[in-house]
Amino acid sequence: MNLDNLYQEVILDHYKNPLNKTLSKHFDVQVHHINPSCGDEITLNLTLDGQTIKEITWDGVGCSISQASVSIASDLLMGKSLSEVESISEQFVELMQSKGKKTGDEAVLEDAVALAGVSQYPARIKCALLGWMAIKDATLQAVEKR
């Protein structure tokens, strides 16, 4: 296994220059997710507009995989309808569980395909999913709140 499969340039770019990493003042829901095995944590604000995710902002500390993944997810899922978000997230989770057998559909997952290598490192899958689970949780809470 080559470490470069895990640490793609795209991931390190998102890690160094994360997108949407400033918590907005106004939001529908705020969630705080922690990976208790390593201590990575993020706070994430989410706002809906009808059936669309209007805004995702976040802040957090953690490894390059967890931080890049939430940066990628926030950028990818913002502006998407709730049904699109669900289907994209499902594809991402499938990619993470593929044990290196899938490469991911770049037309759907965009930068998130760079995380495909994570699926070969079982201990890191939770890192990659941290932000996605936070977005899922926040979306469900925001829908429920209405």
Next chain:
Amino acid sequence: MTFNPLTVRDDFPIFKRTIRDGKRLVYLDSGATSQKPQVVIDSELDFYRLSNAAVHRGAHQLAEEATDLFEGARGKVAEFLGAETDEVIFTKGATESLNLIAYAMGNAPRGNRFHLSEGDRIVLTEMEHHANLIPWQQLAARTGAELVWFNVTPDGRLDLSQISELITPKSKVVALTHQSNVLGTINPLDEIVKAAHAVGAVVVLDACQSVPHMKVDVKELGVDFLAFSGHKALGPTGVGIMWGKRELLAELPPFLTGGSMIADVTMTTASWAKAPAKFEAGVPNMAQAVGLGVAIDYLSVIGMNEIAAHEHELTADLLGKLLENKEIRVVGPHTMDNRGGALSFTVADIHPHDLGQFLDSQGIAVRTGHHCAWPLTRSLGVPATTRASLYLYNTIEDNDALISGIHSAMKYFGK
């Protein structure tokens, strides 16, 4: 040093395998679990192959032999710790040992010396592993006792200036680690034990990181209870030790109840057997206890003072090499005074998870994260660290592999 770690390595079959496409295994994670010598693996297997029967039960030869092996292991542990044989309780691990003590104290009725209620105090330290924190946290919540703790100074030592505020006549229990699994700090027990006993408190020692690495004699230390895990001391998983002073074990109520821990039973009542049986309900992890006995034999032949000297030399070497690099921050004592072989550090702003992953790609096994001591890492202002922990089979070559791995990781992550 009077033993050769390279010869020692030959006794451990795991060092014959390679890691990540043919790399030499550099195992620096013995603080999490130690590797096992062939004799320990064989002894566990042999128990099942040749002597398997439920101990303390059954009127047949196998039951006799199994009981002899099991009780023989108890005797070895007792001798190893300078304890009496009936003071040694087999548990399934140190976590269970510490929970046993805390839950048993919670069962103590009014009038029993272990009874806790509002107004009583449980004294801890900020450097405890979750296994010696949460059982006490929960006991405090159940009984109304107050939880207080020693802080840790910036250089990773206990702040003993708090001793007279913390250990007062209200204090019933002082529970602390012998050697921090994160910082490597070896705590000064004399002063704490003296203060605790002066107010009638008992001292519970988490010895998970000390018993495998140095000579530990319970009588010399003067503590009242002690816990350690078999699997960190070359033994199998699934076996741990809870040691307590005989007169205290007599007064401490049981935690788990059931088979073989009783003196007499009716449909509505039960009375307890004496220790150790009182604290060993159910058929124990026999093969694992026997394996631990063999691990202790193995350690004793090499000699705990020799092992401690070897680790001291390795730790001094690695500490010096880590401190040479300005980008590396060692969390824990920077001197070798009362310091063991657990070295936690951060490297520039490379997240420990990423550093650990890179080192793994070089065949180097380290631990990353908060090391089950989250309050400590939070108080030190580092959400996570990387930890290298050393043992008898490590060498200077392992240290150098780590240092070179860290330098390569810095290049890889562009630091």
